[in-house]
Amino acid sequence: MRAPIGNFDNARPAPDCLDELNGPVAAAVRAWRGTVPADEMVYVDTDPAKADTAAFVEHYGQDLMTASANCVVVAAKRGGETTLAACLVPAAARADVNGTVRRLLGARKVSFASMDTAVELSGMEYGGITPIGLPADWRVLVDATVADMPWVLIGSGRRRGKLIVPGKLFTELPGAELVEGLAS
Known part of the structure; x- marks a missing residue:
């Protein structure tokens, strides 16, 4: 299989490589029932040594600079x-x-959120946190431009490997809100 974006040697449908994903992400892929099959x-295998954005894009493809998204965990405090x-x-925005x-x-x-909190409560590795497989009670705020992208490169729950998914999939995740x- 050829990845829809980027230059990856090893691309496979995520349901065929659940062992490459961490627990929460594998469970979410296994249970997926959205309109996007x-x-x-x-899933694409990537070298964690090339995780720095400049090195990653140089190695895997310049098109990834505008086809990537970052998932950040925030802590909201009130009362x-x-x-x-x-x-x-x-990925190019905040x-x-x-x-x-x-x-x-x-x-x-x-x-x-602190690294320890984000890792512990998401069940994912720092630097690989993805919206797919987050706890069901978390709100997932999705920038509208990400949902409009034909293909989006995101984390896989681990530092090694990434997921490439249609942008519209993010609107169907548990707790997703299009914003x-x-x-900025």
């Missing part, structure tokens, strides 16, 4: 309560944490 989720959520934005995200989450203060202007 599960076999349109493509002594902390709620976690995920934000999915184009989530508007202090404006849009704070308002959407109804929080007094929003910050990026105009999430990225």
Whole structure:
């Protein structure tokens, strides 16, 4: 199989390589019932030593610079309560944490969740956190430009490997909310 974007030597439908994914992501792929067929989720093996954006794009393809998205975990605080959520934005942008995200989450203060918290509660490796397989009670804020992309490269739940999925899939994830202007 050839990956729909990028220059990857090893691309396979994600349901065919569940052993390459971590537990929460594999479970989400296995249970997927959205309108986008599960076999349109493509797993590509990548070298963790080339994880730096510049090295990654140079090795796997310049088209990935505009076809990638980052999933960041935020901690929203209000009245002594902390709620976690995920934000999915184009890789070349940043989530508007202090404006849009704070308002959407109804929080007094929003910050990026600590690495330990994000890893422990997502069940994923830092640097590989993906919106596919996050806890069902988390809100997943998806920038509208990501949902409009034909194909999006995202993490696979591990530092090694990535997923390439149609952008419209993100609107069908548990807790997903399509947000105009999430990225700044």
